[in-house]
Amino acid sequence: MRHADHFADATTAERGRRRGRAAMASLAIVASALGIHTAGRVAAFGSPHVVDSMTYAVAAYRLWQADPAPAVLVSDKPPGQAILTGWAFPAWPAEASRATLAPIETAFMLAAYAIFAAIALRVGGGAAAAVATLGLVIAVNSYNAFDSTTDGFNLAENYVSLPILLAVFGHVCVRSVGVGGVLTGAGLGLALAVKQTALAVTAAILLHSLYELLSGKAVRSRAVRLEWTLLGVGLSWLPIAAFMQAQGLLGRQIRDLFEHSAAHVAVRAPELPGAALVAPLFPLLLWMVIGGAARVTLGQRSDPSDVNRTGRSTVVFAAVWFTCELAMASLMTKPAEHYAQLVVPPAALLAAMGVSATARALASLNFHARKHAVVCLAAMTAGLFVSTTAPIISLARRNAPTIDLEREHARFEIALQRAEAVE
Amino acid sequence: MVVLTVELLSLLVVAMPAVAYGNAGGGAVRIAVEALVVAMIAAMPIIARRKGRRSPTVFCAALLFAALTPLAGDHARGWPARTSDAFSAARDLNVLMPALLVGGVGVLASRTRRFVRRAIVFVAAACMIATVAGAPGDLRVLAIPFWWHVPAGVRVIGRMVARPRVPALSRAIAACAIVVAVGYGWTALKHWMSGVGIAIAPLLADG
Numbered sequence: 001m002r003h004a005d006h007f008a009d010a011t012t013a014e015r016g017r018r019r020g021r022a023a024m025a026s027l028a029i030v031a032s033a034l035g036i037h038t039a040g041r042v043a044a045f046g047s048p049h050v051v052d053s054m055t056y057a058v059a060a061y062r063l064w065q066a067d068p069a070p071a072v073l074v075s076d077k078p079p080g081q082a083i084l085t086g087w088a089f090p091a092w093p094a095e096a097s098r099a100t101l102a103p104i105e106t107a108f109m110l111a112a113y114a115i116f117a118a119i120a121l122r123v124g125g126g127a128a129a130a131v132a133t134l135g136l137v138i139a140v141n142s143y144n145a146f147d148s149t150t151d152g153f154n155l156a157e158n159y160v161s162l163p164i165l166l167a168v169f170g171h172v173c174v175r176s177v178g179v180g181g182v183l184t185g186a187g188l189g190l191a192l193a194v195k196q197t198a199l200a201v202t203a204a205i206l207l208h209s210l211y212e213l214l215s216g217k218a219v220r221s222r223a224v225r226l227e228w229t230l231l232g233v234g235l236s237w238l239p240i241a242a243f244m245q246a247q248g249l250l251g252r253q254i255r256d257l258f259e260h261s262a263a264h265v266a267v268r269a270p271e272l273p274g275a276a277l278v279a280p281l282f283p284l285l286l287w288m289v290i291g292g293a294a295r296v297t298l299g300q301r302s303d304p305s306d307v308n309r310t311g312r313s314t315v316v317f318a319a320v321w322f323t324c325e326l327a328m329a330s331l332m333t334k335p336a337e338h339y340a341q342l343v344v345p346p347a348a349l350l351a352a353m354g355v356s357a358t359a360r361a362l363a364s365l366n367f368h369a370r371k372h373a374v375v376c377l378a379a380m381t382a383g384l385f386v387s388t389t390a391p392i393i394s395l396a397r398r399n400a401p402t403i404d405l406e407r408e409h410a411r412f413e414i415a416l417q418r419a420e421a422v423e
Numbered sequence: 424m425v426v427l428t429v430e431l432l433s434l435l436v437v438a439m440p441a442v443a444y445g446n447a448g449g450g451a452v453r454i455a456v457e458a459l460v461v462a463m464i465a466a467m468p469i470i471a472r473r474k475g476r477r478s479p480t481v482f483c484a485a486l487l488f489a490a491l492t493p494l495a496g497d498h499a500r501g502w503p504a505r506t507s508d509a510f511s512a513a514r515d516l517n518v519l520m521p522a523l524l525v526g527g528v529g530v531l532a533s534r535t536r537r538f539v540r541r542a543i544v545f546v547a548a549a550c551m552i553a554t555v556a557g558a559p560g561d562l563r564v565l566a567i568p569f570w571w572h573v574p575a576g577v578r579v580i581g582r583m584v585a586r587p588r589v590p591a592l593s594r595a596i597a598a599c600a601i602v603v604a605v606g607y608g609w610t611a612l613k614h615w616m617s618g619v620g621i622a623i624a625p626l627l628a629d630g
Contacts (some may be wrong), residue, residue, distance in 0.1 A: 293595040379527035389514040
């Protein structure tokens with residue numbers, strides 16, 4: 001009896017130690033993600049070229065005035081970003097400038113990271129969520145901060161990621177047909193109201209739903225889910241349309257969108273992206289490759305209880321989503337790095353699945369083979385993470401001293417006067 | 424001979440800007456200082472040889488190459504050679520990545536009783552991250568503890584790839600490690616070659 005009690009105490013103690021280690025690891029991951037995000041924001045905000053961020057900030061400021069001018073919004077962008085951010089200007093205690101939008105942008109991006117971590121946790125487990133979320137934060141901030149065509153602060157991609165990931169969460173993780181459908185629809189509707197490139201994730205969800213219908217899986221519930229999704233889209237568009245109608249801008253904005261959106265896309269001959277464009281994705285691509293090899297290994301073992309089979313639909317969705325985002329990014333006429341930001345979430349989701357599959361495949365190896373494999377993976381992952389993070393930190397160190405909030409206000413005033421003078 | 428050629432070419436590159444401005448004395452001082460730094464870094468593999476480790480010559484050459492590449496590449500362009508500013512930190516990190524990766528595998532796969540050596544490597548890693556974030560430090564010097572474990576890392580990865588009856592997944596992981604290390608090494612080699620090319624171009628033009 002005493003031996004059994006001692007054994008039970010030892011097991012409880014070991015469980016407690018594991019929980020402690022997991023808590024420390026989670027804390028380290030969250031702190032790293034926050035640090036990288038902060039460096040990315042400083043690098044983007046401190047960019048010497050202030051282009052798109054000022055245009056969108058001025059548009060958002062003017063939209064929330066009592067009687068906005070007819071041409072207040074950017075003609076080829078939906079009004080979602082201006083509506084979601086412009087409310088901060090009247091509420092801001094200090095003088096209006098681009099800095100007013102910094103807390104809102106950070107809130108959107110941090111919420112997007114958290115939603116992605118929740119998706120990755122459900123799909124792949126704790127380790128997968130940690131690796132994939134860190135890779136997502138690094139890649140998003142890298143593409144954003146190092147954009148060669150504009151400054152990365154206050155871009156639509158920084159706001160559209162949250163509703164896109166909400167839609168994906170509803171589609172992949174929520175089993176309830178009604179709740180999942182409404183969440184997916186609301187996310188898609190809001191995403192499309194912020195940027196038209198959300199058509200890629202919309203197409204991915206539609207194609208995946210079609211795949212499941214053709215597979216004969218729960219046809220009726222899929223059809224009901226589609227109805228709830230359409231309801232969600234309508235619910236998200238209703239307040240936006242009401243606001244725009246109240247400001248007297250709804251009809252004009254719809255006409256402008258239809259007229260000017262097509263100028264930004266064109267079908268071109270496919271060409272391989274340069275190494276600099278792919279570099280931020282290296283950590284995620286590594287796990288996509290390793291995960292693919294692990295899945296092949298798992299597939300060769302004919303074990304009926306293999307959980308590999310139950311995740312196949314999610315893998316198909318992630319692959320379709322990745323392909324759709326790649327296609328959308330390649331259609332854009334301007335070679336801007338920030339267009340690749342929306343390719344990162346599906347790549348990170350595939351990487352999370354890769355981590356999960358690799359962990360399952362490694363469990364079947366003997367101790368020494370497993371140890372050496374884990375050591376190699378840890379060294380490669382850590383090396384690639386540090387290598388892709390270092391440039392962001394370097395750019396933040398260079399741009400941080402140039403940030404001057406008084407100059408920001410003066411710059412904002414000049415941009416406002418120019419915008420009003422154009423009319 | 425290969426090591427000597429690499430070293431002489433790189434030191435020539437280091438001296439070129441000073442010589443071009445007619446300051447031969449300055450060029451000589453620069454060569455002397457850099458040669459001293461490189462000698463201190465290169466002492467590690469020589470000590471390793473005395474302790475009976477295998478194949479130190481290859482690692483001596485690779486270490487010298489990694490130490491001199493930033494000098495050759497960026498010094499010729501007038502950029503800082505040491506890890507003294509933000510972008511040179513990112514550059515040095517990429518040049519050293521093969522050693523950090525393979526050395527990291529070597530230290531993580533080592534037996535737990537070599538606690539002190541592991542602790543030194545982890546402290547060096549923490550200092551390297553702090554250097555990238557802005558603390559004063561030289562990444563090439565901080566990478567020395569990783570170089571010490573490179574032979575062990577090469578043995579681990581080599582066994583994962585070459586031994587029979589190794590699981591396919593282990594072989595795939597080791598192959599990825601080799602691809603990543605070679606990819607970073609190739610980038611460093613191109614960096615060095617372009618620096619040497621820029622430095623000796625005036626000599627060829629005058630000749």
